Amino acid sequence: MSQYILEMRGITKTFPGVKALENVNLQVKEGEIHALCGENGAGKSTLMKVLSGVYPHGSYEGDIIFQGQVCEFKDIKQSEDLGIVIIHQELALIPYLSIAENIFLGNEQAKHGIIHWHETRIKTKELLQRVGLRESPTTPVLELGVGKQQLVEIAKALSKRVKLLILDEPTSALNETDSENLLRLILELKNQGIASIIISHKLNEIEKVADSITILRDGKTIQTLNMKEDQVTEDVIIKGMVGRDLTQRYPERTPNIGEIIFEVEGWEVRHPQQEDRKVLEDINLHIRRGEIVGIAGLMGAGRTELAMSLFGRSYGKHLKGKVMLHGKEVHLTDIAAAIRHGIAYVTEDRKQYGLVLMNDIKWNISLASLGQLSRRGVVNGKEEVLVAEDFRRKLNIKTPSILQKTVNLSGGNQQKVVLSKWIYAQPEILILDEPTRGIDVGAKYEIYSIVNQLADEGKGILFISSELPEILGMCDRIYVMSEGRITGEVKREEASQEVLMKSMTRGRG
Structure with a gap:
């Protein structure tokens, strides 16, 4: 039997005007923690969406081999039935339902169409114990902090008899203590034989827990490194991600304070x-x-x-x-x-408060400053296009068109759109809340x-x-x-x- 629980071979995925993945290969060993690194827009989340069936078979080229079998997933349910579970950066819990209801949503413990609540609560207690949560199964999710909600998501994955757990930026919204607890749990799951793929920009956390790391750049596999054998450092990972040495993390500046x-x-x-x-x-x-x-x-x-x-x-x-x-x-x-x-405010939650994701880049950039583009209540569309193109160039927003929906951009490029919106508003005071x-x-x-x-x-x-x-x-x-x-x-x-x-x-x- 192969030593790999997962092999992705020659994965290519194209969107209109953009080749998001080109001949990407990924191999994950049984029971290992495998990190996936790359700049925003490198193709990490796209690759995981291909794996989990969000992008169904037929919408990409290449092969997925899981536990020695070629898989052609049509949706997430098919991948979850085999034990592949993905936890997205934006948690998918329903706040007004209880922990137990969230864990077994879509996987209800029912007989003859009637939910067996006693059995649901008992199983929930067992799962919460495995992830280190002491809350009651009947506690509404909205009463939990983000760190505990992450643990509920993992408990939900364990309820599906997970064999390969995919975590997309699992600690991005967590404080240091909650991050440490989550990393400790991932190591414990490894001891139980569960393999994990972690997408993270926190390189110090990757160095702590990962056995291997695959680096993507511009939709292509750059290299896969063994964390113990290859003497991997943060500088090595960064060079693979950006294609150059990043000798200074912060640009030099001589302040001129008035x-x-x-x-x-x-x-x-x-x-x-x-x-x-x-x-x-x-x-x-x-x-x-x-x-x-x-x-x-x-x-x-x-x-x-x-x-x-x-x-x-x-x-x-x-x-x-x-x-x-x-x-x-x-x-x-x-x-x-x-x-x-x-006064302008770049919020820490760009997806909920900073952008209208289903609208295009041009629309989002002009949103806070329509008065500058309007005459008698009518927006000058030509000038709006020129402004958006100017910011796309000046801030290096990577997109085939300013008419691209903002939801399709990487996190870094979404943040540049938010900054463009407020810079165009010509503020004197700019409040930046967790801008990176x-x-x-x-x-x-x-x-x-x-x-x-x-x-x-x-x-x-x-x-x-x-x-x-x-x-x-x-x-x-x-x-x-x-x-x-x-x-x-x-x-x-x-x-x-x-x-x-x-x-x-x-x-x-």
Whole structure:
């Protein structure tokens, strides 16, 4: 019998105007953890969609061999019946159903068409025990954090007697503790004989758990490496991904910082549902012209809540405090007012809040600035095309056409569309919330270069990130948040991970 549980041979997949995969080969051994790496748009997710039947047999060229048998999957159900289960980056749980209902959705424990709830709950308890969750099977999923929801997804996969588990960016939305727990579980599943394919941009995590790594670039297989035998380092992986050495992760910049242009004084925000709970309290900060100001903090510190509340009060209730532009108080009562006053917000969730995915690139870029393109309420379509083409060129958005639907772009290119939208709005203050989440190292460098250029043009940048190296590499000055308060302010030259972490873990006490 073959040592491989999976072989994909000569896989080629074409979309209109784009060859997404070209003669790709992938071999996964029995019981191994196999990492799949590449830049956004390299073809990783497309390859997994071919494997799992999202793209059915006949829509691609090449062969899938699973446990020695050639497979021609017509849909996901056929691949799952054989034990191939994929967990997508955007979790597919239904928030208002219980854990048990989610785990057995479509796989109900029923006899004669009637669900056996007692058996469902018993099996759910067993599965939750395997993944290390102590919650009751009747707990609604919406009451769980993202880390626990990931574990529910894995429990759901185990209920289908999974033999090959595919995880697409499993830790991209998790904090450090939840990420460690998830990686530990994947290693435990390996000990139980379950093979895994992990797609991840977090190279340090790949080095921790992977046995082998396959690198894709521009839809082609570049190389497969044995993590132990081939002396694999992050630099080796990056060179394979981007086709060159990336000697500097962050572009060089000489700041030209001017006067204070944006100030927040005594900012207080209460929870939108629990009005007696203060989410933010006594926030004071300022941004100078041409300055990149970082906001560091652990998950739950209030960073995103701060960003959204400043952007036209799009989060929270009973907001108090002052916001000042050029020394004068402004009232940012809604998002339209924030945009009028030259404030833009690049959200951490580009798919839900940053883009209209089913519309094209051109439409998304002009969305926040239709007044610039309109006369008497009619949009000048010709000018709209010219603007979109200009941003496609300047920001290097990889697409065959600005009429391409945004949903079909890679994560890095989607982020460039969001940035294009707000740059075209000509803001003075640009709030960036996790601007490189789920983006590969090559695309990150391009985003960093764009941010630096905006600062050089005199914009004030508020840069929020969970990655401390990114904060240290990009920011001129850093505010640290903990439990809804600012607990530290550090200049770039005085900052280190240790200094920031000390303030990040300081409670209200």
